[in-house]
Structure formats: C-alpha cells, structure tokens
Amino acid sequence: MTDEEDNPLSDKIVGVPHPKLAKKLIGHSTQKHYFLNSYISDRLPQCWLLAGDKGVGKATFAWMIAKFLLTTNQEPDDIKVDLNSSNIDSILAPQDGGTLTRIISGSEQRIYVVKKNYNEKRKAFFKNISIDDIRNLQSYCSLSIADGGRRVIIIDTADDLNSNSCNALLKLLEEPPKNTLFLLISHQPNLLLPTLQSRCQKLLFSALSQHDLRAVVTATGREIDPAEEASLSILSNGSAGVACRLLNSNSLNLYRDILNLASSLPNLNTKKAMQLSHAYFAKGKAAEFENFIEMMQQFFSRLCKTGAMQSPISPSVTNEEAKIMTYLCPSLSSAHLWAEAAEIAIAKLHKGYLLNIDVESLIIDTFINLEKCYNTIDPNRMINE
Numbered sequence: 001m002t003d004e005e006d007n008p009l010s011d012k013i014v015g016v017p018h019p020k021l022a023k024k025l026i027g028h029s030t031q032k033h034y035f036l037n038s039y040i041s042d043r044l045p046q047c048w049l050l051a052g053d054k055g056v057g058k059a060t061f062a063w064m065i066a067k068f069l070l071t072t073n074q075e076p077d078d079i080k081v082d083l084n085s086s087n088i089d090s091i092l093a094p095q096d097g098g099t100l101t102r103i104i105s106g107s108e109q110r111i112y113v114v115k116k117n118y119n120e121k122r123k124a125f126f127k128n129i130s131i132d133d134i135r136n137l138q139s140y141c142s143l144s145i146a147d148g149g150r151r152v153i154i155i156d157t158a159d160d161l162n163s164n165s166c167n168a169l170l171k172l173l174e175e176p177p178k179n180t181l182f183l184l185i186s187h188q189p190n191l192l193l194p195t196l197q198s199r200c201q202k203l204l205f206s207a208l209s210q211h212d213l214r215a216v217v218t219a220t221g222r223e224i225d226p227a228e229e230a231s232l233s234i235l236s237n238g239s240a241g242v243a244c245r246l247l248n249s250n251s252l253n254l255y256r257d258i259l260n261l262a263s264s265l266p267n268l269n270t271k272k273a274m275q276l277s278h279a280y281f282a283k284g285k286a287a288e289f290e291n292f293i294e295m296m297q298q299f300f301s302r303l304c305k306t307g308a309m310q311s312p313i314s315p316s317v318t319n320e321e322a323k324i325m326t327y328l329c330p331s332l333s334s335a336h337l338w339a340e341a342a343e344i345a346i347a348k349l350h351k352g353y354l355l356n357i358d359v360e361s362l363i364i365d366t367f368i369n370l371e372k373c374y375n376t377i378d379p380n381r382m383i384n385e
Helices: 031-040 058-071 089-093 098-107 131-141 165-174 194-198 210-219 226-235 240-248 251-263 270-280 286-309 321-328 333-352 359-375 379-383
Strands: 047-052 113-114 151-156 181-184 201-205
Touching: 031 058, 031 089, 031 131, 031 201, 047 058, 058 098, 058 151, 058 181, 113 131, 113 165, 131 151, 131 251, 131 333, 165 194, 210 226, 226 240, 226 251, 240 251, 251 270, 251 321, 251 359, 270 286, 270 359, 286 321, 286 333, 333 359
Parallel strands: 047 181, 047 201, 113 151, 151 181
Antiparallel strands: none
C-alpha cells in the first residue's frame, strides 16, 4: 500500500506532489505582482480569497506566500518590482533554513491548515470542515506568536465549510488576530456566503496556458508526449492538477476510444464497448470509473457546443473530433436532444455505481442510450433548420 493510501490528504491531488513542496509557482504573474505590491505598500489584507478552477495553482500560491512571509529577510522598502520585472520568482523564493525545513515537514507552528479530515473507520474523507475544526482554529488563534512575527492560516477549501463552521469562521474574521494572514482557497467562490466573500480580498486565478501547463506537469516529474500536449491542455481546461490526473489514468486514450465508439453510430459496436470496459476499468476502483464519467461529460459538453455554435470547437482534441462531433450534432435542435440525453446518462452512471451495478453493464448501457438518442435525430433535417 502506498503512503498516499495510508495517509490520504484532502488538500492534495492523488499522484501529484503536495503544493507546499513546489519550489516556485509557474504562471500567474499578475497574481504574484499583486501580492508583492500589497506587501511592499504595507496594504496586505488579513484575508485573501484565492478563487479559480481546481488544480490551476491556488494552493501552490498560498504556500508560496506562507513560505515567503515566514522566511524572508527582505524589508518591504528594499524590494523593487514592477509589471515588467523578470525577477519576481527570485524575490518570492523562500530563504533556506530551519523555518523552511519545518514548513516542508509540517512542523512549523506559525502555519495552520484547515481541511477535511479523514475518517479512518469509513476510509473516506468527511463531507465537510466541521465546526469543531474551526473551534480548534479559534483556540490556535488565541495563542500568542512565540517570536512576535507573522502566522499564516490556509483553509483548503472554503467550499468545504458547512453553515455552522462558516458562521464560526465569520465570527473569527470579524476581529482577526493581529499579524495573522488567512488564505481561503475556493474552486466555486460564487457558492460561498456573500458575508464570507465580503471579508476577503478576492484574487482570481485563470486557466494555465499550454506552455505553463507543460512546465508545471514536467516539474512534477512527468513527461508529456508533444503530440498530446494540446489535447491534454483542452481536456484539463488548463488545470495542472487535472492534467496530471488525466496522465496517470490514461484518460486521453479513453476519450479517443469514446469518440471512436460514438463515430460508429447508429451501428453501435457493442464488442468494442466491452473491450473499452476491460481495457480501462477494474472492479472496485472508484477513481477509474469517475474518470469515465468525467470523459463522458467532456464528450457531451463538446458535442452540444458543436451543435449550438453550428461549427466545430477549435482547437480539437483529436484530428477526427471535429468531423465526429459535426456528424453527430449538426444543429441547435440536435444539441438540445443531446443535452437531455447527457443529463440522463450521467445521472444513471452515478446512480448505477453507487448501487454497485456491474461497470461493464453501465458502460454498454451508456452507449446504447447514445445510439437511441442518435436515432431520434435526422441529420439532414437538423442541418437545414
């Protein structure tokens, strides 16, 4: 059994190094400049809301800030930075020493992380950050800082707060402790309480460019086939965390095989559907089946967009994707039909797996439903609408 299976962490993507281990944050230069300018001007807010899609670098940014603030020996007045500076990463680089060693090992007392805990009995994470977790944080904040310096609190993620724990955090943020920086990470900031958002300085993180995505993935020790780089960028939506997971699960090939099966409609090749099941899925492997659901969602999404725009999505994941999507969904009317089919298919996949229905049966049923949907569409009629 791997260390990740023995000691699962909710603030870490499986198969990817923990964000605190990153030596620098790749990309997001605007966000780095914004932080440094706030620091230099002595206008550093006490609470930041780091918002953006999962895996784009928000947690790495949070740990970069924490390491910088707790290890730097640079005075704000000594730092010179502008939007055209090329040395920003060297400025933000943490100073080697005992503090950095303790941060990496998890023993630094001036960093406190709030996250979902692992339920050993059920072998799963708790659904939420509980009110007890926030009460523990309140107790921590009531303690004085040994050397009178800063401390940093990372909440990964604020999305996991329930109503009770969120209200308890709000009370803490009404009068935040001195010299304490709160970093709240959120993948879905619009779902957070407005009162929580209002107490934070919001910093948005967008998708990584293809170049930066490659750099981040390579930094984790993985190699990307140049022929797959564009496909990986598209299917991951510019998220390095998702990209690493797709590489680990061979999901790029899975998506290609889904496209290939769909291209055979209306004459579904059930034998190939069974082969797909055997090639990618093992019984009891929830993560593997979740990858199939995710790739089916990508397929449906790109299919419906093709019909809605009445033109292929650019860029394409594969050379054949545009042709296949246009063949299956040539118009807005067909996009509506596919959207309805997608909602039913994804719901059945989730429910079927929860009920422990055989994976092979679920996959074959999904493609049979695709065939039924296609048969309700007359491509010649739809094109002329």
